[in-house]
Amino acid sequence: MQDFNITRRHFGLLAAGAAAAVALPFTARAAGETAVAATFPGNWEDAYRTVLTPLVKEAGFDLTVAPAMAQDQLAKVMASPGNPPYDTLLMSPGQMAVAIENDLIQKIDPSKLKNWNMLDPAFQGEYGPTVTVEVNGIAYNPDLVPAPKGYRDLFENPAYEGLVSWTGFASNTGVMAYSEIAKIFGTGPTDMDAVFKLFKAHPEHLKGVVASTNHQMTLFQQGEIAVFMCSTGNVAKLKALGLKAEFVQPDTGSPAAPVNIHLTKGAKNPDAAYAYMDAAISKAAQDKLKMPPTEMFPTNKEVELTPGIEAYVKREQLASLVYPDWAAINKNRAEWIRQFDALVAG
Amino acid sequence: MKASGFPYVLPMLLLSVAFFATPLAVLVGFSFIGPDGPSLHNYARFLGDAFNYRVLVNTATLGLQTIASTTLLGIPIALFYWHSGKTARQVIIFLTLIPMLTSNVVRTFAWIVILGRQGPISETFVALGLAERPFTLMSTELGLVLAMCQIDLPLIILPLIAILSRTPVQFTEAAQVSGAGPWRILVTVLLPMMLPGLLAGWILVFASTSASFVTQAVIGGARNVYVPQLIYREVGTLFDWPMASAIAVVLLLSTGILLVAMTMISRHRRLVGHA
Numbered sequence A: 001m002q003d004f005n006i007t008r009r010h011f012g013l014l015a016a017g018a019a020a021a022v023a024l025p026f027t028a029r030a031a032g033e034t035a036v037a038a039t040f041p042g043n044w045e046d047a048y049r050t051v052l053t054p055l056v057k058e059a060g061f062d063l064t065v066a067p068a069m070a071q072d073q074l075a076k077v078m079a080s081p082g083n084p085p086y087d088t089l090l091m092s093p094g095q096m097a098v099a100i101e102n103d104l105i106q107k108i109d110p111s112k113l114k115n116w117n118m119l120d121p122a123f124q125g126e127y128g129p130t131v132t133v134e135v136n137g138i139a140y141n142p143d144l145v146p147a148p149k150g151y152r153d154l155f156e157n158p159a160y161e162g163l164v165s166w167t168g169f170a171s172n173t174g175v176m177a178y179s180e181i182a183k184i185f186g187t188g189p190t191d192m193d194a195v196f197k198l199f200k201a202h203p204e205h206l207k208g209v210v211a212s213t214n215h216q217m218t219l220f221q222q223g224e225i226a227v228f229m230c231s232t233g234n235v236a237k238l239k240a241l242g243l244k245a246e247f248v249q250p251d252t253g254s255p256a257a258p259v260n261i262h263l264t265k266g267a268k269n270p271d272a273a274y275a276y277m278d279a280a281i282s283k284a285a286q287d288k289l290k291m292p293p294t295e296m297f298p299t300n301k302e303v304e305l306t307p308g309i310e311a312y313v314k315r316e317q318l319a320s321l322v323y324p325d326w327a328a329i330n331k332n333r334a335e336w337i338r339q340f341d342a343l344v345a346g
Numbered sequence B: 001m002k003a004s005g006f007p008y009v010l011p012m013l014l015l016s017v018a019f020f021a022t023p024l025a026v027l028v029g030f031s032f033i034g035p036d037g038p039s040l041h042n043y044a045r046f047l048g049d050a051f052n053y054r055v056l057v058n059t060a061t062l063g064l065q066t067i068a069s070t071t072l073l074g075i076p077i078a079l080f081y082w083h084s085g086k087t088a089r090q091v092i093i094f095l096t097l098i099p100m101l102t103s104n105v106v107r108t109f110a111w112i113v114i115l116g117r118q119g120p121i122s123e124t125f126v127a128l129g130l131a132e133r134p135f136t137l138m139s140t141e142l143g144l145v146l147a148m149c150q151i152d153l154p155l156i157i158l159p160l161i162a163i164l165s166r167t168p169v170q171f172t173e174a175a176q177v178s179g180a181g182p183w184r185i186l187v188t189v190l191l192p193m194m195l196p197g198l199l200a201g202w203i204l205v206f207a208s209t210s211a212s213f214v215t216q217a218v219i220g221g222a223r224n225v226y227v228p229q230l231i232y233r234e235v236g237t238l239f240d241w242p243m244a245s246a247i248a249v250v251l252l253l254s255t256g257i258l259l260v261a262m263t264m265i266s267r268h269r270r271l272v273g274h275a
Helices: A008-031 A043-058 A070-079 A093-101 A151-156 A172-185 A192-201 A203-208 A213-221 A232-240 A270-280 A283-289 A307-312 A315-320 A326-344 B006-031 B041-047 B050-082 B086-101 B104-115 B120-127 B141-164 B170-177 B182-210 B213-220 B227-237 B241-266
Strands: A034-039 A062-067 A088-091 A128-140 A164-167 A227-231 A246-248 A256-264
Touching (some): A043 A062, A043 A232, A043 A270, A093 A172, A093 A256, A128 A232, A151 A172, A192 A203, A192 A326, A326 B227, B006 B241, B041 B241, B050 B086, B050 B241, B227 B241
Parallel strands (some): A034 A062
Antiparallel strands (some): A088 A256, A128 A246
């Protein structure tokens, strides 16, 4: 066998080359100002990368879309306060409250956003603009189960037995559904004992608990489950993949959550971050994001709703949607997570 | 005079201190942060909850089940390799290594298809009349062990192959000539010979399985909770890092104890004496 020989000179060159290769991405990145924007993985990530990158580029900046769930974004920013890994965060009011409490995000300067006045005042948050409103409900496969009327139906109609999937309390979609179920079966939106009791009485539902909505979408595609709690965007994505999926607004009302972009405290590239925010609320972007497979509800007043979105919700219906009390949820969430995880594990 | 080897290991030593020992010390330090200053509060909270005990036992059991299944599958494959010609050996090595070139995440998602209602396992059982209707092995411990077994199988096959390739096949012939039957050869000649490889493989498989967050979460679902998921929950959802650190230290110690026990058993003089 041939021996492996290397001279000291060659080894030195190899080491220098490796060091240069490692340093290369950083020097390349330092050349132009790049907004590092956290977005939800999957549908959001694909859409934001495709639609917003060219618009941010037109404004003279680069955009790096970094996929992370809202809770993960919080955890990562908390891990390095003052030196955040992202310039902007994408989250709902639940996580926004935690971010404000921990001094992780800052108030924005609306004068830096050209499209600010295109937003309805309800979407002009002092900590950042609302880019869409996620309307939640129930996704189902019409080939496997009938259309559910609401949450009660899922527990009482035998047609759904063994085919419903739930997530834990860490998921916003999950916690909004549980708040509604608590209202139906308990004394109010925070009466989770009633929800835990309901699951104990219907142990077949505990078998379908998984970690996240993304995981549920994979199981839905494989025909493993036929029903899960979702946003309209989840169903739009499944339909775009050619799957039989329909969205149902529960008879008790659809929980909804605005999704906002926030500027992190200590953001390294604030100008690029503002360019990204401005692009996200622009007519040009939202005209594209309202189309399948994302079908995001536009917050820019100049953007017309598509028939597909109007089938889920019209602008005048926004006020009548169910907006959870995130302060109450955040106060109890840790305990609910622990209790539910223990219940699921048996 | 023979030069000391210390300068050669110095860079590795410095890297280990900087990137392993220091973070580990920080982790241990964090675990003692209590609400009112340094204390054993997090450990008391973790060990005072029966649910957490069960999670610890589940994690250890999953590791041992995967060790058992990979060993049962790995030994015949390694012996087949030992008795094969050059081409067959290359094919076995190729088939062993090729899954390792695929991401663990991709392999895990492939198992969703295999274990699902419409997957090959369910369809074969229904076709053979062994099951009345399609069934799923997703979110079951059996499904998880099957997936882990496939994912970690190379970790036990490769050390075994490394040992057997240095051993002449004539060993078994000598045992046969001495009158030993196939089972006796396996128990008294082959297994003791393979023991160092098995030990290395067991340690790798156990460490990989007990820390395999993605596969545990995706295949095991929320019903089968293991320690890595608890740590993730504390870090990413509840933001209770001191608690997460305490759980990580408990995982480190408990798996460490099991690995030391395995090492001690395999080095027992009665076992080594056969080699």
